[in-house]
Amino acid sequence: MYLKRIINLFFVFLMSFTFLVNTTYADWAYAFVVYNGNIYIISDSKVEPKQIGKKIGEVTKYSDNEGTYSGNFSNKFPKGTEYYEIKDVTTKEAIAIKDSRDSFIKAKYDGKYASSGDYDHRNYIIKNTLVYFGIGLVLLFGIIYSFNKRRRK
Numbered sequence: 148m149y150l151k152r153i154i155n156l157f158f159v160f161l162m163s164f165t166f167l168v169n170t171t172y173a174d175w176a177y178a179f180v181v182y183n184g185n186i187y188i189i190s191d192s193k194v195e196p197k198q199i200g201k202k203i204g205e206v207t208k209y210s211d212n213e214g215t216y217s218g219n220f221s222n223k224f225p226k227g228t229e230y231y232e233i234k235d236v237t238t239k240e241a242i243a244i245k246d247s248r249d250s251f252i253k254a255k256y257d258g259k260y261a262s263s264g265d266y267d268h269r270n271y272i273i274k275n276t277l278v279y280f281g282i283g284l285v286l287l288f289g290i291i292y293s294f295n296k297r298r299r300k
């Protein structure tokens with residue numbers, strides 16, 4: 148009877164910790180594109196066609212729903228929108244986004260994107276779950292030990 152109660156408490160304990168696991172959400176206070184794991188904020192600046200270098204990528208996923216997505220993602224431009232280098236500007240400063248046939252918009256570098264390879268929220272969740280599970284096991288064995296100790300007295 149005591150063991151059933153302990154096991155039930157253990158599962159309640161574990162279930163309560165699942166609510167503590169955080170999920171990362173993107174800040175969508177602005178329009179952006181993601182290229183090569185980096186986030187670029189869309190500016191109002193136009194880039195002259197003569198300043199455009201080679202094509203470096205394109206939007207592979209579009210969504211206007213907040214969240215974190217992998218790949219070359221955008222919350223403004225549709226799938227297939229092309230990214231270009233800007234001559235004499237590194238991709239750590241800015242890239243150009245093709246807006247129309249001969250129109251390009253500057254997107255300024257703003258750091259690593261939350262869902263880039265440097266940050267994987269699935270690994271974060273797995274690690275935290277394992278930590279909570281380990282804590283739960285220690286507590287479970289501690290409770291079982293104290294119940295058995297009381298029964299022997």
